Amino acid sequence: MGDMEDDVRRWLRRAGTEDPDARRWLLHVDEARHSWGVLPPCPDPGDDTWRVLWSAGLLGHEQFRPSWDNQQDGAISVAVSGNLAVTGGDSGVLRVWDLRTARLLREIRIGYERLNAVAIAGTLALVSDHVWRVLAWDVTGAGGPRALDGHKVGEARALAVVGAGSRSLALAACGSDLRVRDVRTGKALHGVLFRGHAGRINAVATIGLRGRAMAVTCGDDGTVQMCDPRTGERHGDPLTGHDGPVLGVATARLGGRPVAVSCGQDGTLRIWDLLTGEQYGRTVAVRAASVATAVLDGRPVAVTGGARTRVWDLRTGRERGRPLGEAGAGVAASGHTAVTCGSDGVARLWDLRTRRSTPLVAASRVGAVALGDFGGWPVVVHAYEEARWLSVADLGDGGRHGHEGGRWTRDPAGGDERRSRGQRRDYDIPGRIDALATATVGGRCVLLVASGGDGLVRRWDLESGERDGEPLAVHTGVVHAIATAGPIAVIGGEDGVVGIWDLRTGSSRALPTPAAVNAIAVTGRTVLTGGAGEVTHLWDLRTGEPRGSLPTGQVHAIAAEGDRVLVGGAGLTLWNLRGDRLPGDRRGDRLTRSPRDDRLPGLRGRPGPSGGRSGGRSGGRSASAVSLGGHPDGVTAVAVRGHRAVSSGWDRTLRTWDLRTGEQTGPPAHFPWPVSALAWHPGGRLVAGFSWEVVVLDETGRRSYGETSVPYGRAH
Known part of the structure; x- marks a missing residue:
């Protein structure tokens, strides 16, 4: 039992929890993996809804795994503010880290493509997704990111947040434009658009100058420029000196004076006095793709990312010690800590005093x-x-x-x-x-x-x-x-096309369809497809004709049986396609007309508890919905069987629901990583995949399968 408990303690440290319920659950999972054949029921299942029957995977076999298991969704962008860091993955996952503990706090899937730019100020994070939107997310609150202004702003290569009086402004570098949005309202500032660069803007930083918050940008035209984000007007002349594109810029205070630090494709690092517009000190020769500033032993330093991560004293222009051991394709820093995104996709936290690094470990997935x-x-x-x-x-x-x-x-x-x-x-x-x-x-x-x-x-x-x-x-x-119904397969993908075969x-x-399809369900003759758009579409399985739509918002998972549909996205919602009153729905039966969806006939809705619609049209009938909640950081997978449903989320829990009452039954089951896939056999067994592991669960109180398997489809 000692080795097994050591494994579980390692899981718990990685998962960032020492909760007794989580410990007990993971012991059952590990015991199932090390056992040979079917386990007897858990000796003391208590009030648990599920018991672990068997488990198989690679979590217990380190030799079969990569050195660190976040390489499937490698970090390619990073930002730091105080004790928090956010990283954007190359498969669309945004993660929040506690820099004091190197612990993963939250993660949410934005899409299925690269997140090229992230920013954070306090607890407000910005991210640019693959459909050219800028989204804002309060990393401590419930729910997911919301799109600013709801419009595409172009491919944002760099983001920043700046305070302007009582407002927070989002700055997005899109091509040669610096676009400004009010974070609270999501609206663009009227007439504010900085177009000072002759080429693409590659990075943006902020600094206070004479009591005003200013934006500092660099671009392919070889210049570093400064502008007032509230007016879009350039401040001073462009700073020139680099021979070629300027790839990164950061700001600091050197002897009380505001300075900008820039790195260029010409293999130089330069420091600029923002009050005089003159270069400060000597030019440093270094090949760097990104730069950040920090404070080490009371002295301002620059941290450059490229072939090696290096630390430079801004006063002398000399390197502090030997290069750090990892390549840093992207780098951010605060205080004496830095976070790098290595060329291998692994994010690492560096203590610049000790020069030691800690991998920021996320999970690969089934x-x-x-x-x-x-x-x-x-x-x-x-x-x-x-x-x-x-x-x-x-x-x-x-x-x-x-x-x-x-x-x-x-x-x-x-x-x-x-x-x-x-x-x-x-x-x-x-x-x-x-x-x-x-x-x-x-x-x-x-x-x-x-x-x-x-x-x-x-x-x-x-x-x-x-x-x-x-x-x-x-x-x-x-x-x-992919979803199937007998010999019929329904397939959806990034191109927004739904294929019925x-x-x-x-x-x-x-x-x-107008947006990427992330999830599909088939119930009877109805196909439901949801994804990156704001609407889930309904189709006739046999004819392919549209049957209506549901205003669900972005969808990560769908499961359906009969007229009940469970939709997971930023939240968990139960829909009834016939419009029957659902348990817990106290908003009344009256529907108010909303703008017609030009793609599908008859979209209607009524205001929900958070401002979203909670009604729609299905085959000429009004559908009704009720929010179940349960997963504050978003839903990863759902499954339905009869009046029972299960859901999993980024909060690393599996929750069980009675669809007749809308209530959660029993306590949640805890997992070391988010459950990424679910499948429910008609006979009652539930399959859950998480990280490198697959477990098969059975409801407590059910008669066991016994020592042998049961033929497919046989009730027991």
């Missing part, structure tokens, strides 16, 4: 799980986002099925009713696995896999391992979601 039929027996298929293999395991006892030499393999022990644990085998998947599903075609279970970002969905016969026809090709980019005949139809 990218997808699906349930299938392997020779009449239920199996779990799961894939890791970062790896290139699939794993197939018996739902009942965790017996593993690998794939080798073009065929799936299994190792029966005592006949087909009992299989021992095999070994996971690599399976040649072209690139990272993005989406996964199973379908039933002519009595066979077909596996559908989207990988490599090429827009193709490849299919295999699950039991034989043979390719099953040609790849499904509708999309032009990454496929994010009949796997028996190979026929398909493409349905365009």
